[in-house]
Amino acid sequence: DAGITQSPRYKITETGRQVTLMCHQTWSHSYMFWYRQDLGHGLRLIYYSAAADITDKGEVPDGYVVSRSKTENFPLTLESATRSQTSVYFCASSESTGTAYGYTFGSGTRLTVV
Amino acid sequence: DQQVKQNSPSLSVQEGRISILNCDYTNSMFDYFLWYKKYPAEGPTFLISISSIKDKNEDGRFTVFLNKSAKHLSLHIVPSQPGDSAVYFCAAMSGGAQKLVFGQGTRLTINP
Structure with missing residues (x-):
């Protein structure tokens, strides 16, 4: 199906473990976040x-690593998970000129670090 | 440094009445503003946007107003419906940067 998909939907991991969150989009959008x-x-x-x-840091990059070898995939890795990284993570994409629709x-x- | 602020964490409105959600920003370089709506366990979805060259944009029951001199924008929903109950995020960007900066969100509850 066309769209943007994230996996897993829920993840529980232990402090210090490495965990990767996956993001895949089917539109060939240039930008991913x-x-x-x-x-x-x-x-x-x-x-x-x-x-x-081509990747760049945002507001809160510490403790995270990203890669983008293919246009459609943008995985996020927590190299050594901490409890402060317990959060809900959203992936997004946009066309290069998509300002009208964001x-x-x-x-x-939803990631829980215990 | 919160560049986009939504100072009301929650708002409760009666069905059929007008809902007004507010947002303030500090960065004068922002030239595009958007509102997103988010239901539980779902990602945010685009609702309405406005360019800095305008002061109003309307789409059905939703209207966004921009006051550049006050660095303030608001989202009006009229009439409010139960399905409007959600968290609303205000967001801003400077066109060249292609990065959206979000506010903290306001939880809107529409009461029957």
């Missing part, structure tokens, strides 16, 4: 990518 949603903070940008092999978001991944 990772946000985390926390109460009182709204949505905060972690990393974004303007095209394959982004299209995935359904989110």
